[in-house]
Each structure stands twice: as C-alpha cells, then as structure tokens.
Amino acid sequence: MAETKTAAYICTGCGIGDTLDAARLAKVAKREGKMALVREHAFLCSDEGVAAIRADLEGEEAVTHVMLAACSRRMKTEAFHFPGAAMARANLREGVLWMVAEGEAHDEVRREMADDYVRMACAELKRLKVPAGNPDRGDARRILVVGGGVSGLTAALEAAEAGYDVLLVERESELGGWAARLWKRMPSREPYGEPAETGIGQLIERANAHPRIEVMLGAQVAQTRGAPGRFQVRIARADGSTAEALCGAIVQASGFTSYDIARLPELGGGIHAHVVDQAGFEALARQANGAPIRRADGRPLKSVVFVQCAGQRDTTGKHLPYCSGHCCGTSIKQAMYLRDADPEASAMVLYTDLRTPGMGEDFYRSAQAKGVTFTKGVAQAVEAAGEGLRVRLRDLILDEDALAEADLVVLATGQVANAGVDLDAWEAAVSAAEKGDAAAVAKKDELAKVSVLNLAYRQGPDLPQLKYGFADSHFICFPYETRRTGIY
Ligand SMILES: Cc1cc2nc3c(=O)[nH]c(=O)nc-3n(C[C@H](O)[C@H](O)[C@H](O)COP(=O)(O)OP(=O)(O)OC[C@H]3O[C@@H](n4cnc5c(N)ncnc54)[C@H](O)[C@@H]3O)c2cc1C
Ligand code: SF4
Ligand code: SF4
Incomplete structure (x- = not known):
C-alpha cells in the first residue's frame, strides 16, 4: 500500500482571501495539522486549481490524502472528485465567512473559527483511509426488463436510448401487453376529444429494431441471484431451454390481470x-x-x-x-x-x-x-x-x-x-412446510408458480407488496443496510 502523504489546499476565492488570513491558515495546517504539503490557490475549483491537486496526486509528490479549506463539502463535488484519494474539507466559506457577522468586532471569532475548521479537517484527514472500493461491487450495465407491455417497452427504449444494453423478457409470444389488445386509446393530446391510435405497433417496432435491446418472447425469469450491479438471472423459455444473463438492474413491468x-x-x-x-x-x-x-x-x-x-x-x-x-x-x-x-x-x-x-x-x-x-x-x-x-x-x-x-x-x-408471490402467505407456507405440513409444501409450490423474479433470497421470491397487492420496490432484500434494491 502507498505511504500516506497529506496535502492541504487553501482556497482564497469567493472572498475567503479578502476576509481571512490565508498565510495564517497555511501555518495552522502545516504546524498544527502536520500537513506534509500546503498550497494556496485563488480559485481552487477552476480547471487549473483541480489540475494542480491532480498533479500532486499523480505526480512526484504522490499525495494520498487531501484537505481542502474552501467551501462546504456539499459544493463542487464533481470538480473535487478524486476517487483514489482520502479527502477532508474545511468549510471556510459557508461555515465561517457566511456565518460570522461582518466588522472588526468579530475578527477574532472569525479567525478562531477558521483556524478550528482547518485543525478539525486536518485531524479528520489523518484518520481517513484511502478508499479501497467494495470487492463485492458489480458494475454490470445491462438492464433486465421483465414484461413487454407499454411500460416495459418504454423502459427498455428509454434505457437503450440512454446507452444501456437491455434484455426484455416477455412471458407471452408477442410484445404489447394490454395496449396491443385495444382498438383505440384515450387521447393524450389536444383537443382531447376523440379516441386516438394506440401507437403500440411503432413502440414494438422500435424495440425490436433497437441494436441495444434483446427481446426474449415466451420467456420468464426462473431465478435471480446476486445483488445490484451483479444480478445473475436465469431465463426459462417456453420451449424448455434456459439462458443466463448478468444484469446490473431490473425493471419489473409485469402489469396486471x-x-x-x-x-x-x-x-x-x-x-x-x-x-x-x-x-x-x-x-x-x-x-x-x-x-x-x-x-x-x-x-x-x-x-x-x-x-x-x-x-x-x-x-x-x-x-x-x-x-x-x-x-x-x-x-x-x-x-x-x-x-x-x-x-x-x-x-x-x-x-x-x-x-x-x-x-x-x-x-x-x-x-x-x-x-x-x-x-x-x-x-x-x-x-x-x-x-x-x-x-x-x-x-x-x-x-x-x-x-x-x-x-x-x-x-x-x-x-x-401481477406482483408475484405475496410474501406474507409465502412466509406462512414456508414455516409450516418446515414443520412437515404436507399441505403447506403444496401451497408453497403453488405460490411459487406466480413468481415474477424468483429471487434467491431468504426474504422470499418477490418484492413485498403494498396494501392492495402492488409490488413495493422500496425494500431491503440484501444483507446490508440499503433501500436501493436495484429493482424498479
Ligand atoms: C380494456 C382496457 C382498455 C384500456 N384503455 C386504455 C386507454 O384507452 N388509454 C389508456 O391510457 N389506458 C387504457 N387502459 C390501460 C392500459 O392499457 C394499461 O394501463 C397499460 O397497457 C398497462 O401497460 P403495462 O405495460 O404496465 O402492463 P401490461 O399491459 O399488463 O403488460 C405487462 C406485460 O408483462 C408480461 N408479464 C407479466 N408477468 C410476466 C412475467 N412473470 N414474466 C415476463 N413477462 C410477464 C405480460 O405478459 C404483459 O405483456 C386500458 C386497459 C384495459 C384493460
Ligand atoms: S467555490 Fe469553493 S473552491 Fe471554488 S473558489 Fe469558491 S471557495 Fe474556492
Ligand atoms: S373504479 Fe370506478 S371510478 Fe374508478 S376509474 Fe374505474 S369505473 Fe371509474
């Protein structure tokens, strides 16, 4: 692992240099904060300022830990994006300049606060580790869309247009869902007076012709393993064959009956x-x-x-x-x-x-x-x-x-x-089946038949359902604390 090397960057832009003594702050960072390298810059978030930091990270200085004394840590996050470095920020602009009243009477408070912000950020920085990344993280960019009705087709086309590869899995032998069975649709444009063409034919044509979309008809998800970014999905086709796919996210658009x-x-x-x-x-x-x-x-x-x-x-x-x-x-x-x-x-x-x-x-x-x-x-x-x-x-x-x-x-x-398995009924059947109840085993098998995602998780094969049986995608189904399931 690279040796730790700290660097402090004091920005004098946004009025910081006019109100605070940057040289004094640099001294605080050097002497008290024990920063190995200290620099001042008049406009740190400019291309030139960011390039200077990057040069220290990637060049001879081999800096690993960066302390920015500038604005709030919520600001300029895109400019100050250094994924391989540890970073702490001293909020001089919002936290000091904008907080302390103007005038000489407040100079001492302002000075002391600024010094403290720099001391705290230096102390924080020295305790940080360079981010190692998550070895379990997956970065598959392909999106699985389950259901080829108007919702699934729209999701697939939007994702494909945004540059993602899409696997569209439809249970029936044709795309379109309910929309393909309509004569006309309610109008969605002015003057809202006449039934309108459904437009579903064009949507289907566009999806079939899109180079980023693969359509599988007569197919269902037989199993979903893994986690967001690395779902391993087994697709079962009506002819008995199966296919495996690696997907980063899933869109459930299984519609209704x-x-x-x-x-x-x-x-x-x-x-x-x-x-x-x-x-x-x-x-x-x-x-x-x-x-x-x-x-x-x-x-x-x-x-x-x-x-x-x-x-x-x-x-x-x-x-x-x-x-x-x-x-x-x-x-x-x-x-x-x-x-x-x-x-x-x-x-x-x-x-x-x-x-x-x-x-x-x-x-x-x-x-x-x-x-x-x-x-x-x-x-x-x-x-x-x-x-x-x-x-x-x-x-x-x-x-x-x-x-x-x-x-x-x-x-x-x-x-x-079509939300899949009701997890309350599933849990009841599973616990009764574990106690050897034969009827519960049959019930569990029966329930499993309607599963949409067949998740291989202990929480059950589908997303939980809201009050009236609609799938709830805001759900923790992975063994870490997140509400981001990767299933939409
Ligand atoms: C008679 C009728 C008339 C309507 N008229 C209008 C109208 O005029 N204007 C309007 O705006 N709306 C109308 N609607 C409503 C509109 O048609 C629907 O809201 C819309 O088509 C729903 O699209 P969807 O893609 O969400 O669902 P669906 O059309 O239900 O599509 C879901 C798709 O997912 C597939 N699927 C389901 N489960 C699985 C699975 N496990 N694996 C793989 N695939 C699966 C289904 O086969 C289906 O193709 C009407 C609805 C009906 C029933
Ligand atoms: S926005 Fe932040 S980094 Fe940019 S000049 Fe102002 S204080 Fe400095
Ligand atoms: S449930 Fe009744 S009120 Fe609601 S849209 Fe249908 S017909 Fe109209």
Whole structure:
C-alpha cells in the first residue's frame, strides 16, 4: 500500500482571501495539522486549481490524502472528485465567512473559527483511509426488463436510448401487453376529444429494431441471484431451454390481470354471453374495424350499458376495494366507438361518480356532445330479456329503481397487479412446510408458480407488496443496510 502523504489546499476565492488570513491558515495546517504539503490557490475549483491537486496526486509528490479549506463539502463535488484519494474539507466559506457577522468586532471569532475548521479537517484527514472500493461491487450495465407491455417497452427504449444494453423478457409470444389488445386509446393530446391510435405497433417496432435491446418472447425469469450491479438471472423459455444473463438492474413491468368477470354473477358476469368486460368490448371493436360493432353472435349492437366500478371500490370485502383509475375513461372511449360507428346506437354509462381527471373532462364533454348518456346510478342485477339483457338499477338522482334494456352489458372490472408471490402467505407456507405440513409444501409450490423474479433470497421470491397487492420496490432484500434494491 502507498505511504500516506497529506496535502492541504487553501482556497482564497469567493472572498475567503479578502476576509481571512490565508498565510495564517497555511501555518495552522502545516504546524498544527502536520500537513506534509500546503498550497494556496485563488480559485481552487477552476480547471487549473483541480489540475494542480491532480498533479500532486499523480505526480512526484504522490499525495494520498487531501484537505481542502474552501467551501462546504456539499459544493463542487464533481470538480473535487478524486476517487483514489482520502479527502477532508474545511468549510471556510459557508461555515465561517457566511456565518460570522461582518466588522472588526468579530475578527477574532472569525479567525478562531477558521483556524478550528482547518485543525478539525486536518485531524479528520489523518484518520481517513484511502478508499479501497467494495470487492463485492458489480458494475454490470445491462438492464433486465421483465414484461413487454407499454411500460416495459418504454423502459427498455428509454434505457437503450440512454446507452444501456437491455434484455426484455416477455412471458407471452408477442410484445404489447394490454395496449396491443385495444382498438383505440384515450387521447393524450389536444383537443382531447376523440379516441386516438394506440401507437403500440411503432413502440414494438422500435424495440425490436433497437441494436441495444434483446427481446426474449415466451420467456420468464426462473431465478435471480446476486445483488445490484451483479444480478445473475436465469431465463426459462417456453420451449424448455434456459439462458443466463448478468444484469446490473431490473425493471419489473409485469402489469396486471383483469379482475375475473365470473366473480360478478349478480351482474351477469360468467353467466350471460353478452355480459363482457372492457377487454371483451375492445375485442369486438377491433373485429368491427370501424364498422358498426356486432355482438359475438353477429347481432349489430343497438344499445349498450356500461356499468362502472363493477367489483371495484367495494366496501363489503368481496371484491376489489380500490379504483383502477382508467376504466371511467375507457368506458367513455368505448361508448364513443359505438356512437361513432353507428349514431343510431344508444350508449349509457352507469356510474356513481365519474373519474376523469385533467383533460379527461374534455373527453367526457366530447362524449356528451356525441350523444352518450350518463346516468348516475348503481346496477343491481343483469338478467336475460329475450335476445338481449335487462339491467335493474337504482337511479341515484331520482332515488328510484329503474330498468334499462341492452343488447350488451360491459362491466368495468378492475386491475389485479401481477406482483408475484405475496410474501406474507409465502412466509406462512414456508414455516409450516418446515414443520412437515404436507399441505403447506403444496401451497408453497403453488405460490411459487406466480413468481415474477424468483429471487434467491431468504426474504422470499418477490418484492413485498403494498396494501392492495402492488409490488413495493422500496425494500431491503440484501444483507446490508440499503433501500436501493436495484429493482424498479
Ligand atoms: C380494456 C382496457 C382498455 C384500456 N384503455 C386504455 C386507454 O384507452 N388509454 C389508456 O391510457 N389506458 C387504457 N387502459 C390501460 C392500459 O392499457 C394499461 O394501463 C397499460 O397497457 C398497462 O401497460 P403495462 O405495460 O404496465 O402492463 P401490461 O399491459 O399488463 O403488460 C405487462 C406485460 O408483462 C408480461 N408479464 C407479466 N408477468 C410476466 C412475467 N412473470 N414474466 C415476463 N413477462 C410477464 C405480460 O405478459 C404483459 O405483456 C386500458 C386497459 C384495459 C384493460
Ligand atoms: S467555490 Fe469553493 S473552491 Fe471554488 S473558489 Fe469558491 S471557495 Fe474556492
Ligand atoms: S369505473 Fe371509474 S371510478 Fe370506478 S373504479 Fe374505474 S376509474 Fe374508478
């Protein structure tokens, strides 16, 4: 190891030289601080000042320890970046100049404080070791993105554009996720009045063509070992083959699954063929390709009721307690599909309160202008009525029961996050399995099947989940104190 050699640099810039006696400070550093080398500079953070320090570090002087008497240690950190050297800083500017009142009456205090700051920094410096670096540190720059929906594609492209190599792993045989199953999307540009193209095709093309992005379809993460900067990831492909990859960081963009419509039998879900969820209606619209939309049995749709918050914002504990956020806008958009393709068709949106934040209000008004009917009410039951359906509802404005006839009912069911294994259930299964409980072993195997990351950590195979089952990336899952997991 190189011998220790200390050096003090007194900056006289930023008014330090006008207010303090730099020669005196140099003496303090030399005599009391025992600095081997002491220099003064009029503008230490300038290219020239930094080059002078670097010359002492790299040249004949072979300095290993640097004391800078200048400004706060929070300032000029990029200029004073000497990774191979130990460094302490005496904060003369903010700590002394800017703190002590002006005037001769305060000269002594100012002088004493400055001397003390220099003494303290010298004392600190002599106790510092030259940073050795962390031998366990990894510096793999490749980024693993799990999930090839619009979020994963965007993350992959942004990372690739920023100069990182990306491995994009998608479970299905195609990229795009939900966005690829939509006919149109809500508008994201002015005048916010019409459904817009999804743009997902271009995003997929860009990702496939990008030289820094490798796409693996029909693939999942079978195991993740290591730590940030050096994740060793095993990818399992649908054909049974595996691949290994070294990645520095992971982006989990595994999206969501639609809440199972069959859990809403009271609204006809899973019972009537012509009660569909919003994804079902997108499929019918895609099939129609701009022409009047037809039901699965080929009958042209003349009336559709869109039921908002179906199995969402539930207070009974039976369904999802939260709001999925997009489905008010999605129903408004879908009602427009219907009216745009056939102005004779009736579209009723049945809601308790519509959530159309920001420019969503303009979109909502545009739907009203197109003749979409918005009824404040709650659907109580959906039943068969001849060739169509009858919706029993409570009208919340008139405060009375009412009926609505429809060819098709669309339920705005919610999103269930693909967050992987619930760690509470996992822990319970693991501890019971360790006691020899056969059912718990089976439960553990069952839970493991939905894992997204398959982390090889004692804390469990996935990130912990927040209140409603969404993955929480702010989590300590490594054997040292950090909240930086390298998983985003
Ligand atoms: C019917 C419907 C209509 C909508 N309309 C609109 C709209 O008009 N405007 C709008 O802004 N939003 C709309 N949304 C919402 C929007 O589509 C979604 O928010 C968005 O597409 C989500 O993208 P994502 O990439 O986060 O997730 P997803 O689209 O769910 O993509 C996640 C991807 O990850 C993959 N995956 C999951 N688990 C794994 C795993 N373990 N390993 C590898 N891959 C995995 C999945 O196969 C999928 O491809 C709509 C949603 C629905 C359901
Ligand atoms: S910013 Fe800091 S290093 Fe630069 S001249 Fe001012 S006191 Fe000196
Ligand atoms: S339908 Fe509207 S209010 Fe209801 S859960 Fe969806 S976005 Fe929220």
